[in-house]
Amino acid sequence: MTASRKCVLVVGSPRGAASISRVLGAYLLELLAAGGVAVETVVLPFAAVTAEGFAPAMTAVRHADLVVLSFPLYVDHLPAPVIAFLEQYQAALAQSVGHKPAIAALIQCGFPETCHTRPAVEIVRQFAMETGLAWHGALAMGMGGAIAGQSLKKGWLLRRQAAALAMAVEELRQGRPIPAQASELFGRPLMPRWLYTLVANWGMKRGVRQARNGVRADAQPYLAGGGKS
Amino acid sequence: MNAVILDGSRAGDPPAFTQKVSGLVAERLAEESCRTTVLPLATMNIRPCVGCFTCWLVTPGRCVFKDDQEQVLTGLANAGIWVMVTPVTFGGYSSVLKAALDRVIPVLLPFFIKVDGETHHPQRYPAARRLVMIGTLSRPNPESERIFRHLVSRNALNMGKPETAVMVFTEGSDDGELRRELRRGLACGEQRS
Numbered sequence: 072m073t074a075s076r077k078c079v080l081v082v083g084s085p086r087g088a089a090s091i092s093r094v095l096g097a098y099l100l101e102l103l104a105a106g107g108v109a110v111e112t113v114v115l116p117f118a119a120v121t122a123e124g125f126a127p128a129m130t131a132v133r134h135a136d137l138v139v140l141s142f143p144l145y146v147d148h149l150p151a152p153v154i155a156f157l158e159q160y161q162a163a164l165a166q167s168v169g170h171k172p173a174i175a176a177l178i179q180c181g182f183p184e185t186c187h188t189r190p191a192v193e194i195v196r197q198f199a200m201e202t203g204l205a206w207h208g209a210l211a212m213g214m215g216g217a218i219a220g221q222s223l224k225k226g227w228l229l230r231r232q233a234a235a236l237a238m239a240v241e242e243l244r245q246g247r248p249i250p251a252q253a254s255e256l257f258g259r260p261l262m263p264r265w266l267y268t269l270v271a272n273w274g275m276k277r278g279v280r281q282a283r284n285g286v287r288a289d290a291q292p293y294l295a296g297g298g299k300s
Numbered sequence: 301m302n303a304v305i306l307d308g309s310r311a312g313d314p315p316a317f318t319q320k321v322s323g324l325v326a327e328r329l330a331e332e333s334c335r336t337t338v339l340p341l342a343t344m345n346i347r348p349c350v351g352c353f354t355c356w357l358v359t360p361g362r363c364v365f366k367d368d369q370e371q372v373l374t375g376l377a378n379a380g381i382w383v384m385v386t387p388v389t390f391g392g393y394s395s396v397l398k399a400a401l402d403r404v405i406p407v408l409l410p411f412f413i414k415v416d417g418e419t420h421h422p423q424r425y426p427a428a429r430r431l432v433m434i435g436t437l438s439r440p441n442p443e444s445e446r447i448f449r450h451l452v453s454r455n456a457l458n459m460g461k462p463e464t465a466v467m468v469f470t471e472g473s474d475d476g477e478l479r480r481e482l483r484r485g486l487a488c489g490e491q492r493s
Binding site for chain 2: 084085086117118120143145146147148149150151152154155157158182183184186187189190193194195197198200201264268271272275276278279281286287288289290291292293294295298
């Protein structure tokens with residue numbers, strides 16, 4: 072195994088620099104940098120899903136020993152722009168010779184259960200298999216809706232996730248995959264599921280009450296013949 | 301019955317095997333007397349979802365972006381059969397199909413409910429009676445196919461658990477075999493083993 076000299080974080084969230092995906096990835100990069108690894112962050116442009124829009128990311132990963140793909144779960148899967156990036160990356164790798172980086176995934180979803188992320192983990196791993204990249208594993212978690220504003224460096228809520236990231240970095244720095252123990256720890260719930268669900272439903276109901284313009288929350292605008300409105 | 305076909309072929313996919321399969325699906329649905337809407341997603345203007353939740357909180361059921369996705373939402377809201385055709389991409393869907401699926405959040409309600417012991421979102425419209433997911437491969441890839449079937453089973457839970465059929469066709473398959481498999485998968489919605 073070759074130690075990682077350069078790690079590139081690819082953020083695949085529409086919220087870009089302000090996203091939870093970036094926050095989680097930034098903490099990982101900070102730990103890697105403290106261990107002497109050069110780091111760089113690129114954000115995939117959701118407004119420019121084109122070869123031109125992806126050019127900075129494509130340039131960055133070309134020089135990486137480790138690519139960390141960080142994204143929110145969208146419909147049990149990767150967001151479409153992230154898939155488009157992987158499609159383009161696959162085409163570029165097919166034409167390149169020489170060194171190929173390792174790849175790892177960092178995934179969070181809004182459902183309370185981590186199991187929702189399983190297909191997405193498998194898809195990034197399959198991308199690695201089909202392109203000849205070394206698969207360095209994934210850290211995936213649920214309850215993403217509770218992360219905003221929380222600290223990984225101090226505070227109680229994300230203590231397991233912070234410990235898991237530190238555990239993962241220790242191996243990634245040496246050019247080794249994320250250990251299963253780190254993945255398991257990262258995926259542990261932040262709070263009881265019933266509590267997260269209660270707060271999430273309350274938050275949504277409150278949001279709907281405050282925001283809607285006399286339209287029912289369960290309106291059916293596309294139903295032929297007129298639905299609830 | 302109304303049916304909608306979301307064709308997730310990527311533009312310029314050689315040699316258009318996925319588009320060919322979409323065409324055979326439309327033919328089969330016509331034989332079943334379905335009123336079918338075919339949506340070639342690669343030719344449509346569909347912006348990526350930005351996760352703003354406007355479709356849940358501000359204009360319930362309507363996306364903040366006004367583009368061709370409205371045709372997708374109209375099709376899904378009024379169809380009893382949802383068919384999606386895509387090149388299997390690392391075990392998942394093409395970016396083309398996924399762009400449309402990402403923007404399908406308006407057909408869900410924002411709240412959490414339990415389905416089979418897991419948390420999911422309730423449906424905004426009467427749930428589709430049948431979901432048919434068809435993947436195409438340029439050559440056999442058992443692991444990719446396994447991941448695809450797993451993904452579809454997860455998606456079905458999020459789509460109101462309709463009767464679900466998954467089919468994966470490899471380029472070079474005999475047309476007669478394709479038609480036989482489609483007749484089975486579209487008629488009764490059973491899983492292809």
